[in-house]
Amino acid sequence: MVNLRAYWRFLVVARQFLPLLLAYARDRRRYLVIGSRRQVDEATQIDRAERLLDSLLKLGPTFIKLGQLLSTRPDVLPPAYIDVLSSLQDDVPPADWAEAKQVLEAEVGPVEDAFAEFDTDPISGASLGQVYKATVNGDDVAVKVRRPGVEDLVEADLRVIRWSLPILLYFVGDAQAFSLENLADEFAKTIREEMDYEREARMLEEIKLNFAESDEIRIPAVVDSHSGPRVLTMEYLPGTKINDVDALDEKGIDRERVAETLQRAYLQMIIDDGVFHADPHPGNLAVLDDGAIVFYDFGMSGRVNEFVQEKIVEFYVAVANQDIDAILDSLVAIGTLSPEANRDVMGDVMELAIADARGEDIEQYRVQQIIGQIEDSIYEFPFRLPPNLALVLRVATVVEGVCVTLDPSFDFIETATTYLTEQGYREETARQFIADAGDQVQDAARSLVRVPPKLEDTLDTAQRGNLTVQVELGDDKGVIDKLARRLVSGLVFGFSLLSTAYLYAGGDYYATAVSGVIGLAGAFFLWRSFRSKKGIRASPQFTRQEMKKRRGND
Template identity: 30%
Template sequence: MLHKRFRRYSMLKRYGQIIEVLQKYGFGYIVDQIGLGSFGDFTSRLKKQEKRDEHNLSGPVRTRRILEELGPTYIKLGQLLSMRRDLVPLEYAAEFSKLQDDAPSFGFEEVELIIREELRLPVEELFESFEKKPLACASIGQVHRAKLKNGDDVVVKVQRPGIKEVIESDLDIMYSLSGLLTEHIPEARLYRPVELVDELSRSILAEIDYSQEGWNTDRFAENFKDSEQIHIPKVYWDYTGTRVLTLEYIEGIKGGRVDLLEKQGFDRSAIALAVAGSFLKQVFEDGFFHADLHPGNILIMEDGIVAFLDFGMVGHLSSETRDMFLNGMTAMVKGDSSLFVETLRDMGGIDSHVDTKVLKVDFDYFRSKYYGRALKNLDASVIIEELIEVLRMNQVKVPYNITLLVRGTLAVEGFGLIIDPDLNLAELVEPYAKNAIKESFYPQNIARVLYDNISSWSRIFQKAPTKISHILDNAENGYLGIKLESEETKRLISEINTASNRLSFSLIISAIIVASSLITQTNMKPLLWGVPLLGIFGFLLASIFGMWLVFNIFRTGRI
């Protein structure tokens, strides 16, 4: 019981912090629109608000600063939004990409405690040596260098104390706020706030489970076990848990240090090709890809082999999703706007709000800009961003795994251009895409698709008699009904309910005033200054109710 009360108090305090930061950066009108204005009055409007310099900043900058001030969960939300260029305007996505995941380190005593809790042994019994100063710190955890008893050099990733509870509490609040945004601000529905919180929840909860990152690492190691160009660090499972991850220590040069690579005579073009080629293999062959291959997650080892790090953010492409992805690429090559729209529909990206005729026109215009150009003259990142903008303007929903694929592609191309400005990812994609499309016509692949379709139809036909019987039974018993829903109708009903409630309340106040007036004309005891006390009380009660009603009308802005 005490724990629940403390959690409730913590969440109320967190709500107050969020509202205060929103008001600080000029977004107080959103607080009022979602019905939390009175809470804001209680927490942060006791003092007269001063005009702040922050209000003069652009919307994207103010929003980024809000996310930074609210901490790790909101920074992760901003990083997620930076990938969702199908939902947010490009200027906001670009600003959110500046969000950094840096954080101060936490004490070694806490590191020791977490390791003991996770691995059931103290640090000195597990490791030959363990550096107290971390190599790197982030909002979720920090990394220490250590040596095992057998002499292996390792890095130990330790989760920040209490971060899981903070994230879970923030997610609860985010779900509440996203529901309020959806309910009270119709324009917010275009950004699908609840679905965004769902995506963030899946992503960040997976990120704080270090054992999941360990499994991702092992899967990459299996996929690249025969590669002579790519190295994946070894996971030490005896020294790994949900809050502790122990990996092989790799000596190398960070991917962004072009000066050191040049000084030591590395072939930068070969490095860029190795990274880009490995990513295309992950996408087109493995269906399992690293979605965050920025220079900080790439090391160049002494012998020129490329090592990948940090497998917390990965994407999955099922065979069905890869087939749809290839259909989309085929539609772009052939200029088949109908196939492109149907592929988006199969992916679940098109609903009743999308005007497919306008989408087809926009797609044809987009394709005409690049039709006939040599691949060496195409910039993959520009093409992707323009295509995403077309989808955003047409309210097409891009699946999360495709969003991760876009992020991964942009990260790889960005790294490639740092290392080798002549790298052209579009040229590298062509043979992989052609081979994948050709493989889709192999007899065994056609047979697989046919088998899947036959199985689906078989299940439908098996269930059809029962479903039809249930429908007929409901119709015969008078239970069959048609449900029609409209957002505009819902809003109209809500407005009518609000108006009727206020009208009813006004009538009650009027009745109290009339009754009190009649009572004051009598000599009903007890009396106060010669006036019946009950009548005075009635007038006082009506005044309080009336002031509350007026205050509520002005607070919501709806008279």
């Protein structure tokens, strides 16, 4: 049944996306398979992004979620698309109560027996589930019920996405192909986890425990007796929506303090705890009258392993110290930046990003200058987004937007610096740096002792005429072969040109014609080698496949 539905959905999806895909393909090659790249202005990109947004909304829950994920992936889509898709809200009309009631009663039994009161009008609706208000044992609760029939629809759509991926990869560049393959796997994993309410309950309780001693963070308690794989019942904690600044001001709540609390909470979750709430849009955050922040909806939540935590700390410390080289080193180490990147250009980009994060005025000519450097110096922009960082990036961008809404002068770097200093991370990083430097000095000293005797032996061998040097040149990309072909073609063309002139002067017209044809052939092959897009040029080196190959060779 799912297969049959998937085939039908594939046709529906193809009808929606094919015009956009063809337009994108024509941007890469004017005549689809041949021709130069077209220049597409921002207005055209915005128009296409709006058509993409409309298509995602028409295709329903799975593609709404996909659009939300794409809005956090600058390694997949241009900035104009990101801006348009960022407005995509997971807000759809609620399912019919009769259908939702069947799901609810299959999990917790008859509604009249399980709940003292139950309001059948949902207080919020989303693509995968909807939330109702009810009463259990005299306490108000929020009951989250999975949308009826959504499992089959999602599974069919995930198959469609898998079937469509090879087609998409044909039309995009290497950088986007790397990110799209990761994105498809990540999306399937994320949306299945979001439909598993038992997993959500476990993540919620773990994060709640991590903030048990905080008076500034409130997380609803789970009512286990009324929860299951498709139903999650929680403590009802109403508050003021975090981006409703007028209501917050009326209640006398310090918005600057709320912004700082929110940022510090996410720093703790990502850096210290290793488990975090990954969907911090304003609909999932509220503020109580005492200024405490309430978190809702833990369907999107993630974990960070120790290695990633360590590298994130190194990155934050480098940003706090405004150490550009250390920032680039940490990005390379974590797999976000290609080791082949032009460090001078990327250093300028990082300086600009830090200035923007601090809210400093940036002169337009400086922006244009850096953009020009990027276009002139980088074959393909060297950023990648490994799967283990996708949710972290989503959190960082969305949280910063919420904080700036609360406090337009919010300085993320200052808040992060203060937090890192209080937790001792900056001192720890400095100690580690000194220890590493000490090890390097010791290694250098040992080398100074070992090298002179070895150098003397080598020079003695060379003096006796017994020194043999074996050079092994690796050329897995065929660069030398291409150079040799060009050299031979050039020699053939040059020699034939002289021969043709000599034979023509001697009156041997038949030999002149043969020599001329040979010369033209040499000229043609020489011209084609320089026109070919597969000639000698830089290519992205930092892909997951390439890294695996390198590790295997090592």
